């Protein structure tokens with residue numbers, strides 16, 4: 001399996017199953033996509049800004065739901081294995097990406113796995129065991145939280161400096177060396193604890209020192 005980063009703005013994610021797992025997936029995708037959750041009952045949980053449709057589709061009903069919602073991604077998170085299998089099969093036939101929440105290990109063509117993620121501003125680190133062991137993904141995600149803290153501010157500042165240097169009379173080699181020096185500086189990461197303005201001040205000094213060399 002190969003990780004990709006997908007922009008879900010203006011896209012529909014169709015979730016079957018309103019239990020704890022359906023809620024977790026809905027919450028995550030509703031940060032960006034239009035999420036529709038179809039289920040006969042809904043857990044007392046946070047579904048984010050999702051829409052609810054109270055229904056209990058059978059396997060034979062699934063193609064009509066796919067036609068109506070025209071989703072970019074379908075999530076099969078019901079507690080009915082036969083229904084989840086039918087959702088997976090019909091999504092594949094319709095050429096729609098599908099995530100089966102009730103399966104580990106080998107997966108069908110077009111299937112996606114939801115990784116554990118740590119985000120800080122524009123930076124996201126995702127962990128997957130390719131569906132082998134979600135508890136291991138969760139553990140590694142927790143370990144990575146302290147590493148990723150502050151990375152958002154560093155990435156934002158380095159992105160800005162990169163644009164500014166592209167407009168200055170600096171050779172591409174010197175620019176690349178100066179830009180690479182910023183995230184390699186431990187002083188920059190120390191400043192990330194204090195905020196973006198502090199990162200910016202330290203990063204400017206690192207860039208100017210690199211350009212003088």
Ligand SMILES: C[C@@]1(CC(=O)O)c2cc3[nH]c(cc4nc(cc5[nH]c(cc(n2)[C@H]1CCC(=O)O)[C@@](C)(CC(=O)O)[C@@H]5CCC(=O)O)C(CC(=O)O)=C4CCC(=O)O)c(CCC(=O)O)c3CC(=O)O
Pocket residue numbers: 024025028099100101102103104105112113114115116117127128129130131132133134135136137138141
């Ligand atoms: C294959 C996958 C399909 C998919 O959903 O995409 C899948 C499948 C299954 N999960 C199960 C159980 C648990 N899942 C979690 C947690 C998470 N599960 C997530 C993803 C995935 N889970 C995909 C693989 C990801 C990868 O590649 O590693 C995370 C990372 C992302 C998210 O869902 O948001 C999120 C952690 C988020 C975080 O904390 O950062 C915990 C821990 C907990 O809840 O504390 C447990 C209990 C402990 C355990 O059993 O391991 C079961 C058994 C159900 C049963 O018991 O019957 C199945 C089905 C099966 O194994 O057959």
Ligand SMILES: NC(=O)C1=CN([C@@H]2O[C@H](COP(=O)(O)OP(=O)(O)OC[C@H]3O[C@@H](n4cnc5c(N)ncnc54)[C@H](O)[C@@H]3O)[C@@H](O)[C@H]2O)C=CC1
Pocket residue numbers: 016017018019020021022038039040041042043055056057058077078079080083100101102134
């Ligand atoms: N991917 C993951 O991280 C995890 C996956 N699982 C698996 O995911 C599945 C769901 O887990 P939970 O949410 O904890 O179960 P749950 O039992 O709380 O929720 C199942 C939901 O499916 C709904 N449902 C039943 N028939 C339906 C139908 N015909 N159409 C639409 N929805 C229907 C139920 O009303 C309920 O809301 C389980 O089978 C379990 O194996 C469990 C834990 C974690």
